[in-house]
Amino acid sequence: MATKAKKNTDGNSEVTKWPYGKNNYIVFALALLVIILGFYTLSTGSITLAPILLVLGYCVLLPIALIIKANPEEDRSPQADQS
Numbered sequence: 001m002a003t004k005a006k007k008n009t010d011g012n013s014e015v016t017k018w019p020y021g022k023n024n025y026i027v028f029a030l031a032l033l034v035i036i037l038g039f040y041t042l043s044t045g046s047i048t049l050a051p052i053l054l055v056l057g058y059c060v061l062l063p064i065a066l067i068i069k070a071n072p073e074e075d076r077s078p079q080a081d082q083s
Contacts, residue, residue, distance in 0.1 A: 024066070
């Protein structure tokens with residue numbers, strides 16, 4: 001996970017974590033695959049399957065990829081277990 005130290009106005013630093021985990025990237029890749037497949041079927045002349053795939057990719061899978069939370073198990077690093 002990417003972490004970034006940020007200085008507070010008090011001078012203390014706090015660590016912000018990247019909010020996306022492995023599941024987010026898997027759903028995002030699936031969404032891109034469905035969108036590419038939708039544009040491919042659109043180029044072949046499909047007027048029923050292509051819009052279904054494109055709506056599924058853009059309106060369902062991409063928002064799900066952005067909204068789902070990372071599991072707490074994914075956030076744990078091996079260094080955190082040693083402390």
